[in-house]
Structure formats: C-alpha cells, structure tokens
Amino acid sequence: AQSVTQPDIHITVSEGASLELRCNYSYGATPYLFWYVQSPGQGLQLLLKYFSGDTLVQGIKGFEAEFKRSQSSFNLRKPSVHWSDAAEYFCAVGLTGGSYIPTFGRGTSLIVHP
Amino acid sequence: DSGVTQTPKHLITATGQRVTLRCSPRSGDLSVYWYQQSLDQGLQFLIQYYNGEERAKGNILERFSAQQFPDLHSELNLSSLELGDSALYFCASSRQGEEQFFGPGTRLTVL
Numbered sequence: 001a002q003s004v005t006q007p008d009i010h011i012t013v014s015e016g017a018s019l020e021l022r023c024n025y026s027y028g029a030t031p032y033l034f035w036y037v038q039s040p041g042q043g044l045q046l047l048l049k050y051f052s053g054d055t056l057v058q059g060i061k062g063f064e065a066e067f068k069r070s071q072s073s074f075n076l077r078k079p080s081v082h083w084s085d086a087a088e089y090f091c092a093v094g095l096t097g098g099s100y101i102p103t104f105g106r107g108t109s110l111i112v113h114p
Numbered sequence: 115d116s117g118v119t120q121t122p123k124h125l126i127t128a129t130g131q132r133v134t135l136r137c138s139p140r141s142g143d144l145s146v147y148w149y150q151q152s153l154d155q156g157l158q159f160l161i162q163y164y165n166g167e168e169r170a171k172g173n174i175l176e177r178f179s180a181q182q183f184p185d186l187h188s189e190l191n192l193s194s195l196e197l198g199d200s201a202l203y204f205c206a207s208s209r210q211g212e213e214q215f216f217g218p219g220t221r222l223t224v225l
Contacts, residue, residue, distance in 0.1 A: 032212055043116065043204055043216035044157075051212065090157065094212065101147075101170050102214070104157040 002027040004093050006105035013081050014113045021076040021108050023091030032094040033074040034102065035065055039087045047089075050074065061085070086112040117141065118217035120205050126223045132193040135220045139186055139207030145169070146188040147214060148180055152201040163188055195224045 003026040013019055025031065032051055036044040048059025055067040065076045074091060088109050094102040117140035127133055139146050148160040150173075159172035163182035174180075177195075182188040192199060200223050206214040 034213075036216075041218075043118075043218045044206075045116070045216070046213060049213060101159055101162060101172065103159075106156045 002031060002093050002095065002103050004091050004103050004105035006089075006091055006108050008108045009106070010109045010111060012111040012113060015083050016080050019076075019078045019081045019085070019110070021089050021091075021110070023074045023076065023105060025072050025074065025091075025093040027072075027093060027095075030069065032102070033065075033067060034092040034094070035059065035063070035074070035076045036090045036092060036104075037061075037087050038090065038107075044090060047076070081110075081112055083112050083114060086110055116215040116217065118205060118207050118215050120203075120217035120220050122220060123218065124221050124223070126225065127195060128225055129195055129197060131195050131224075132191065133195065133222065135190040135192070135203050135205075135222075137188045137190070137205030137207075137217060139188070139205075140209075140215055143207035143209050143215070144186065145208045146182055146186070147206040147208070148174075148188070148190050149204040149206065150201045151204060151219070155201075157204075160190070192222070197224050200224045 005024045034049045035047040038044045048057045050057045050067045088107045090107045091105040092102040119138045121136045144165045147162045151157045160174040162170040180190045202219045204219045205217045208214045
C-alpha cells in the first residue's frame with residue numbers, strides 16, 4: 001500500500017527566509033504527487049501537482065516542488081516566506097490510473113516569525 | 115473559493131444522535147469524496163461517489179453512510195454519534211479524478 005511521510009511536524013522560519021518541507025512516499029511506481037495547504041479554519045487548497053514530465057513543478061503562491069525518483073521524495077520549496085504562508089501543509093500521493101484515492105501525509109505546520 | 119460548498123459550517127450535538135452533512139460539488143464534477151480530519155488520525159478518506167454510485171470505500175465506520183443524489187450533491191450521515199466522532203469533515207470533488215477540490219469543511223462537536 002502507498003504511504004506518505006512528512007517527517008517534520010512543525011517548522012519555524014523567519015519571514016523572508018527560504019523554506020523546504022519534506023515529503024517521502026512509498027509506492028512501487030511513479031504516483032501522482034500533490035501538495036496542499038490548509039489555513040486555519042479553511043479547507044485544503046491545491047498548491048501544485050506532479051503527474052509526469054519535468055520533475056520541477058511550479059505552483060501557486062511562489063511555491064515549487066521537485067520530484068526525485070531515486071529518493072522517493074517530493075519536497076516543497078519557497079525562496080522567501082511571507083507571514084501569510086503560515087499554515088498546515090499536506091503532501092499527498094495518488095495511484096496512476098484507476099480509482100484515484102490519495103493518501104495524505106500527517107501534515108507539517110509552518111510557523112513564520114516576523 | 116474552490117467551488118465546493120458544505121453545510122453546515124458547525125454542528126454541535128450529543129452522543130447517540132444522528133446528523134447529516136451536505137456537500138455540493140463544483141459544477142461539472144461527477145466525483146465526490148468525504149474525509150474526516152482529526153488531531154490523532156490526520157486526514158482520513160471515508161468514501162467516494164461517482165455520478166451517484168459508490169466508487170470506493172476507506173475507513174468509514176458502519177455507523178456512517180453516504181449517498182450522492184441525481185443533482186450530484188452528496189450527504190454524509192453519521193449516526194449513534196460518539197465523542198470520538200468529533201472532527202472536521204471535508205468534502206472534495208473532482209472531474210477526471212486526479213485533482214481534488216476541497217470544501218471548507220463541517221466542524222462536528224459531539225458532547
């Protein structure tokens with residue numbers, strides 16, 4: 001069965017600093033990969049997705065993620081964090097083809113210091 | 115705004131009661147998914163419907179049931195509620211299946 005690991009429960013960064021949130025997955029083939037963001041009291045919003053092709057994916061709000069097959073990773077990055085980026089971030093993996101039900105990681109809570 | 119709507123936003127009820135959560139998917143989306151989010155379990159997939167039919171089942175309790183109506187809106191029914199059922203319940207919809215759009219959620223509190 002597929003699984004997703006987000007090893008960092010909390011990450012604290014200063015505003016303007018760079019950010020990298022880690023995500024590792026376990027799956028036999030190349031899955032669909034996603035990053036979602038959840039602001040307090042809100043639903044999940046899709047930041048970016050990887051299905052195939054270029055392994056560096058650009059998303060909304062200045063985020064990007066890189067798929068590394070050899071490391072089974074799909075880390076999320078942002079060069080300069082804004083206070084409004086404080087939220088919960090979820091990595092998700094889905095099967096290619098067939099009934100698509102993503103598996104979500106436990107999430108990483110991002111705290112941004114002014 | 116994802117285009118997915120959920121009602122009510124908040125629900126407070128007592129143990130043993132039954133509640134119904136409602137979801138309207140984005141226009142044109144045939145698939146509806148239900149998730150439960152709690153602090154100890156994270157985001158758990160409950161059930162998926164596609165064009166009125168059950169497509170996939172996840173960690174859904176027997177006390178819970180769902181359905182999708184001809185107009186594609188969906189309802190999640192939770193019965194014999196327990197304290198542990200307190201959680202955020204999200205609905206998501208999709209068109210082709212790969213990308214899901216989430217609603218704002220219903221916060222259920224069981225007292």
